[in-house]
Amino acid sequence: MSRGGDREDEVRRMLDGPHPQVPADLARWAAERGSGMLRRRLFARRLMLLVACAAVVAFTVWAMAAHPWQVPPAETTPSEGW
């Protein structure tokens, strides 16, 4: 176990060392790309919402025109009874 640990420590020491220099613009590039992803995602969500709304409207218009069901007298008060 400790032999294995020693070996791993040896390799760990090889891996450690000074970090490479980070390009000054890295954060900005990443943020720009990330906000582009967010914008595209927002656009896709809006488009989907729009399509869903259009579908609802189309269905409503069709339903109003075609009356494919037996319309119950929803708004009428019963003439007699309770």
Next chain:
Amino acid sequence: MWTVRERQTGRERGRAQEFETFVAGAAGRLLHTATLLTAEPMRPPGANPRAQRLLTAALAHTYAQWDRLRGEDPYDRTRRELATRFAHEVWRHHRPRGGLLDPLTPQERLVLVLRLYEGVAEEQTAALIGLPVERVRAVCNRSVATMRGTRRPTARRGTPGPPLGVAR
């Protein structure tokens, strides 16, 4: 009263600031990890374009997820994205590029870097790259032996590879 747009730009600015602080603190180590993965040299500056590209893509993902991290450490999130991206484009990273981990295959590099440089637990490493825990242990031991020179590098597909004494 704030309009929706004002609130949105305010939130964007806050996110950008937090993100910049995070990158300022974490980018050095993350780029080190990425450079170990791509087996590119650490210096001179700019000698690791593949690692920079990999890290930029992973960080962009973290930026896009920033408001939905829900307490998850952005460093862990970025490291996970880095590993996943590397695993997806492994075929691009077979050729030796003059880095420290050149003798290892991309998968061996991924396991070694996650386990020993990043200190990710065996179980998490296994879950991250979709291998059984025993396999992760075996690959890690194999990579350690290769790096210490007690084992010949794994033969690689499609590349001439380092000169071997005896064909496998």
